[in-house]
Amino acid sequence: MDKKVVLITGGSSGIGKSIGTFLTEKGFTVYGTTRNxxxxxxxxxxxxxxxxxKDVESIQKAVSEVIAKEGRLDVLINNAGVGITGPIEETPHEEILNVFDTNFHGPIHVMKAVLPQMRKQGSGLIINVTSIAGYMGLPYRGFYSATKGALGLITEALRMEVKEFGVKVTNVAPGDFVTNIAAGRYHAPVLDGSAxxxxxxxxxxxxNNDVDTGGNPIQVAEKVFAIIQQNNPKVHNPVGAFMQKFSLKLKSLLPDKVYEKLLLNHYKL
Structure with a gap:
C-alpha cells in the first residue's frame, strides 16, 4: 500500500507539530491544519x-482537499485544543463555551467529516489527543479536565460503534510537556479581593511551572507512532512523567477522599 495519509489538527506548533514532523520523517504523508x-x-x-x-465548513473543505489530493485518509489525529484556568465560580461563561467548542465539539465535527471516507475504505484510525487531566477534576482547571474527560468518553463509545467498519479509535493522553499552550490558554483573572x-x-x-518543566513533546510523537503500528490499540494511552501516569493507577485504587487529599496536598490547598 502507498504511504499512509495522516491529518493532524492543530499541526502548526506544539505537540501537533512534533507529531507531524516525526511521522513525516518515518515516511508518512502528513497534512497539518491551522486556522491561518x-x-x-x-x-x-x-x-x-x-x-x-469551530467552523464546520472549513473542516469539510480541509478533509475534502486532502482526500482529493491523496485518494484516501488513513489516520486522523485530533490534536487541536486550548487551555483554560480559573475558579469555576468566576470563569466567564463565554469562555466555558469556547473551550468546549474547541476541545470537545471541534473534534466531534472532524471525526464526522472523516468517517465516511474511512468507512468507504474499510479502514482508518482516529487518535484523539485528550489529557491526563481528563481523568480527574483538577482545581482551577475543572473546565479543561471536563472537555478532555468528555472527549475520552466519546472515544470509548465511538470505538465500539465503528469497529465493524474496520475503523479503530483510541486516545493518547499527554501529561505536562514543554509547549506554547500557556501562551494561548485562557486565564480567568486573579481578582483582587476574590475569595x-x-x-x-x-x-x-x-x-505554569509544571508546563515549563515538562517533558519533550517528541515522547507524544513516539507514542502516536507506536499506536499507528498496532493492530488493536488500547483505548487509553497515557504518556508523560512516571508520577503523572502513576496518578491514574492511584485514582483507580484509592478511595475518592484519599485521592482528593493527595491532590489537595500537591496543590497546597
Whole structure:
C-alpha cells in the first residue's frame, strides 16, 4: 500500500507539530491544519491546510482537499485544543463555551467529516489527543479536565460503534510537556479581593511551572507512532512523567477522599 495519509489538527506548533514532523520523517504523508496558514509562511515540516475546528465548513473543505489530493485518509489525529484556568465560580461563561467548542465539539465535527471516507475504505484510525487531566477534576482547571474527560468518553463509545467498519479509535493522553499552550490558554483573572485570590494565584504558578518543566513533546510523537503500528490499540494511552501516569493507577485504587487529599496536598490547598 502507498504511504499512509495522516491529518493532524492543530499541526502548526506544539505537540501537533512534533507529531507531524516525526511521522513525516518515518515516511508518512502528513497534512497539518491551522486556522491561518498565512501566519506560517516559512513552515516546511509538512503541508499545512486551513481548518478551524469551530467552523464546520472549513473542516469539510480541509478533509475534502486532502482526500482529493491523496485518494484516501488513513489516520486522523485530533490534536487541536486550548487551555483554560480559573475558579469555576468566576470563569466567564463565554469562555466555558469556547473551550468546549474547541476541545470537545471541534473534534466531534472532524471525526464526522472523516468517517465516511474511512468507512468507504474499510479502514482508518482516529487518535484523539485528550489529557491526563481528563481523568480527574483538577482545581482551577475543572473546565479543561471536563472537555478532555468528555472527549475520552466519546472515544470509548465511538470505538465500539465503528469497529465493524474496520475503523479503530483510541486516545493518547499527554501529561505536562514543554509547549506554547500557556501562551494561548485562557486565564480567568486573579481578582483582587476574590475569595479565591490567593489559592488561585498559587495554583496558577504551579500549573505554569509544571508546563515549563515538562517533558519533550517528541515522547507524544513516539507514542502516536507506536499506536499507528498496532493492530488493536488500547483505548487509553497515557504518556508523560512516571508520577503523572502513576496518578491514574492511584485514582483507580484509592478511595475518592484519599485521592482528593493527595491532590489537595500537591496543590497546597
Amino acid at each position: 496558514p498565512k501566519n506560517y509562511p516559512n513552515f516546511d515540516a509538512f503541508d499545512l491546510v486551513q481548518l478551524d475546528v 479565591y485570590e490567593d489559592k488561585y494565584a498559587q495554583t496558577l504558578d504551579a500549573i
